[in-house]
Amino acid sequence: MEQMVDDSLEDAFQHRIDAEVKIEPRDWMPERYRASLVRQIAQHAHSEIIGMQPEGNWITRAPSLRRKAILLAKVQDEAGHGLYLYSAAETLGVDREALVDMLQTGRQKYSSIFNYPTLSWADVGSIGWLVDGAAITNQLALTHTSYGPYARAMVKICREESFHQRQGFELLWHLSHGTEAQHEMAQESVNRWWWPSLMMFGPPDHSSPNSEQSMRWGIKRVSNDELRRRFVDMTVPQARALGVLLPDPELRWNESTGHHDFGPINWDEFHRVVGGDGPCNAERLTRRRRAHEEGEWVREAARSWATRHVPARIEAA
Amino acid sequence: MTDALAATRSRLCDYALALGDDCLILSHRLSEWTGNAPDFEEDVALSNLALDLLGQARGLLTHAGELEGSGRSEDDLAYWRDDLQFRNLILVEQPKGDFAWTVTRNLLFSTYQELLYQELSQSAEPILAGIAAKGALEASYHCEHAALWTARLGDGTAESHQRMEQALMALWPLTGEMFELAPGQAELVSAGLAVDPSLVLEQWQLRVGEKLQDATLSIPRVPQRRCQGRLGFHSEHLGHLLAEMQHLHRSHPDASW
Amino acid sequence: MTQSSGLPLWEIFVRSRRGMSHIHVGSLHAADWEMAVQNARDLYTRRGEGVSIWAVAATEIHASDPDDKGPLFDPPADKVYRHPTFYEVPEDLKL
Numbered sequence: 001m002e003q004m005v006d007d008s009l010e011d012a013f014q015h016r017i018d019a020e021v022k023i024e025p026r027d028w029m030p031e032r033y034r035a036s037l038v039r040q041i042a043q044h045a046h047s048e049i050i051g052m053q054p055e056g057n058w059i060t061r062a063p064s065l066r067r068k069a070i071l072l073a074k075v076q077d078e079a080g081h082g083l084y085l086y087s088a089a090e091t092l093g094v095d096r097e098a099l100v101d102m103l104q105t106g107r108q109k110y111s112s113i114f115n116y117p118t119l120s121w122a123d124v125g126s127i128g129w130l131v132d133g134a135a136i137t138n139q140l141a142l143t144h145t146s147y148g149p150y151a152r153a154m155v156k157i158c159r160e161e162s163f164h165q166r167q168g169f170e171l172l173w174h175l176s177h178g179t180e181a182q183h184e185m186a187q188e189s190v191n192r193w194w195w196p197s198l199m200m201f202g203p204p205d206h207s208s209p210n211s212e213q214s215m216r217w218g219i220k221r222v223s224n225d226e227l228r229r230r231f232v233d234m235t236v237p238q239a240r241a242l243g244v245l246l247p248d249p250e251l252r253w254n255e256s257t258g259h260h261d262f263g264p265i266n267w268d269e270f271h272r273v274v275g276g277d278g279p280c281n282a283e284r285l286t287r288r289r290r291a292h293e294e295g296e297w298v299r300e301a302a303r304s305w306a307t308r309h310v311p312a313r314i315e316a317a
Numbered sequence: 318m319t320d321a322l323a324a325t326r327s328r329l330c331d332y333a334l335a336l337g338d339d340c341l342i343l344s345h346r347l348s349e350w351t352g353n354a355p356d357f358e359e360d361v362a363l364s365n366l367a368l369d370l371l372g373q374a375r376g377l378l379t380h381a382g383e384l385e386g387s388g389r390s391e392d393d394l395a396y397w398r399d400d401l402q403f404r405n406l407i408l409v410e411q412p413k414g415d416f417a418w419t420v421t422r423n424l425l426f427s428t429y430q431e432l433l434y435q436e437l438s439q440s441a442e443p444i445l446a447g448i449a450a451k452g453a454l455e456a457s458y459h460c461e462h463a464a465l466w467t468a469r470l471g472d473g474t475a476e477s478h479q480r481m482e483q484a485l486m487a488l489w490p491l492t493g494e495m496f497e498l499a500p501g502q503a504e505l506v507s508a509g510l511a512v513d514p515s516l517v518l519e520q521w522q523l524r525v526g527e528k529l530q531d532a533t534l535s536i537p538r539v540p541q542r543r544c545q546g547r548l549g550f551h552s553e554h555l556g557h558l559l560a561e562m563q564h565l566h567r568s569h570p571d572a573s574w
Numbered sequence: 575m576t577q578s579s580g581l582p583l584w585e586i587f588v589r590s591r592r593g594m595s596h597i598h599v600g601s602l603h604a605a606d607w608e609m610a611v612q613n614a615r616d617l618y619t620r621r622g623e624g625v626s627i628w629a630v631a632a633t634e635i636h637a638s639d640p641d642d643k644g645p646l647f648d649p650p651a652d653k654v655y656r657h658p659t660f661y662e663v664p665e666d667l668k669l
């Protein structure tokens with residue numbers, strides 16, 4: 001009997017999804033839908049938070065005050081994105097503190113791209129142009145995701161992301177049209193970030209086990225390979241305009257498919273970095289944990305104050 | 318240009334530089350919190366403070382360059398001066414410290430800055446007055462942020478109270494410098510161009526004292542230290558800050574970014 | 575639901591322009607409402623999106639049951655006159 005009720009609920013649920021009706025927090029949903037959303041949104045939120053580190057690494061060294069202001073605002077935005085996403089995850093009945101704990105104990109992942117180091121100033125440009133560019137490709141698709149709060153968070157985030165990609169592009173443009181040393185800095189950085197950016201879309205469709213169910217539930221709207229293809233097609237002409245080369249000898253326009261062909265991605269490297277053996281995995285988590293631990297006495301003080309004081313009310317209007 | 322006018326411009330340039338350097342250096346210290354704050358909400362808040370101050374610094378340094386008439390840009394002034402040429406307060410170059418330290422410094426500095434800017438917004442020098450008017454609004458927001466946290470940390474737990482006391486003991490002796498008139502600036506004050514900071518001392522003590530009292534803290538009984546940041550004599554901290562800030566820019570002297 | 579060891583959750587509503595209603599924009603964590611409003615200003619109105627902010631303790635929000643759709647949400651069939659399509663107007667008239 002239980003089972004039958006669940007089945008009919010699940011049918012109704014799938015029906016809603018197929019009709020493009022958004023699922024909202026208090027709607028009935030299959031437990032697996034909820035769990036898989038929590039996992040995906042949390043992982044996305046963690047990526048925004050950890051993503052502050054590689055770029056934050058250059059805030060105090062930005063080579064002009066204008067660039068410093070832009071970078072600071074950008075990294076601040078990423079903290080905001082993390083918060084929008086945790087907020088969306090919390091509508092599913094999980095608590096942010098618990099999610100952050102999962103991140104900090106390594107039980108939930110974040111995007112592997114942030115396990116690569118920022119070794120030169122040009123990396124700030126490459127991250128904005130390529131990494132945010134790839135993120136936008138993915139996030140634009142997610143504005144149509146089936147869960148309302150997640151879709152709304154994506155809309156807000158996408159609005160802010162376009163500034164991120166543009167500032168990265170502009171930064172690199174100045175480098176590649178600057179002195180010889182600057183041009184080299186730009187090219188060297190693009191060489192390092194190109195392949196990891198392609199990996200951001202995840203494993204190829206044929207070996208991506210969770211994708212199919214995610215697509216059926218409308219959580220994922222576009223497949224990994226299709227997103228990757230969109231990104232490459234978008235980026236190639238931008239690279240030409242920038243005057244930098246993308247480090248792939250097999251990259252070329254394919255008249256018959258109407259898309260670019262590109263060389264094989266090193267999935268061994270991808271799995272190694274996802275598995276924890278990337279250049280910065282340990283550093284990123286250590287730093288995150290330290291900030292959290294060092295903040296504990298502050299949060300404790302705020303909690304303690306709030307139990308003994310109620311700030312004077314102002315009337316809502 | 319008459320000699321007198323040139324002298325006034327040069328004094329005004331020094332004045333704008335001093336105010337701008339305060340903002341630039343404190344902004345740098347606050348930006349060190351981005352990604353390291355006690356909570357994600359606070360990452361956003363502290364970055365906002367840093368951004369406001371950086372904006373003020375850029376306005377003031379750009380204006381200083383114009384007054385100087387040498388064509389030096391905000392970046393020339395930020396990246397190509399050495400420690401001895403910086404005019405900021407010793408207070409703002411102190412390391413980032415813990416969160417109690419940052420909150421305490423923000424309370425002491427933002428209150429000063431708001432009062433100073435309110436006066437300066439009446440300056441007969443229209444550009445300075447404009448920067449100050451906008452800055453006063455931002456500073457009042459910074460004061461609010463500092464006051465909220467001062468109350469919560471001062472009257473929070475035994476640990477947070479103790480940390481606030483320690484920060485106050487260490488930072489209070491560095492505040493005297495804020496209210497000293499730098500050499501050569503009496504003329505600017507009498508011409509209605511600049512503000513004599515000693516005029517806001519009383520109000521500053523009153524306001525800071527109130528906030529501390531709300532937080533079960535009090536003004537520490539410690540003597541002021543002799544600070545000469547306004548003359549270019551800094552603590553050792555500034556050199557390291559500048560080394561980090563200026564290194565990339567100076568490594569590519571002929572580049573633009 | 576997991577018991578939180580973090581700070582309480584606040585739902586944030588922002589009025590972006592005079593003449594508009596407050597709209598729910600998301601949530602955040604803070605120890606008390608004053609910090610919640612302060613944080614909301616930084617987080618949800620960084621680009622000058624807001625002129626007024628409400629912070630409501632998440633525990634104080636009471637919701638209707640979404641499956642109890644009868645009386646609350648179904649547009650009462652007997653009040654079709656509430657809908658603009660109920661009225662016939664000449665086709666070339668913009669109304």
Ligand SMILES: [Fe+2]
Nearest residue numbers: 048077078081
């Ligand atoms: Fe982001």
Ligand SMILES: [Fe+2]
Nearest residue numbers: 078132161164
């Ligand atoms: Fe971004």
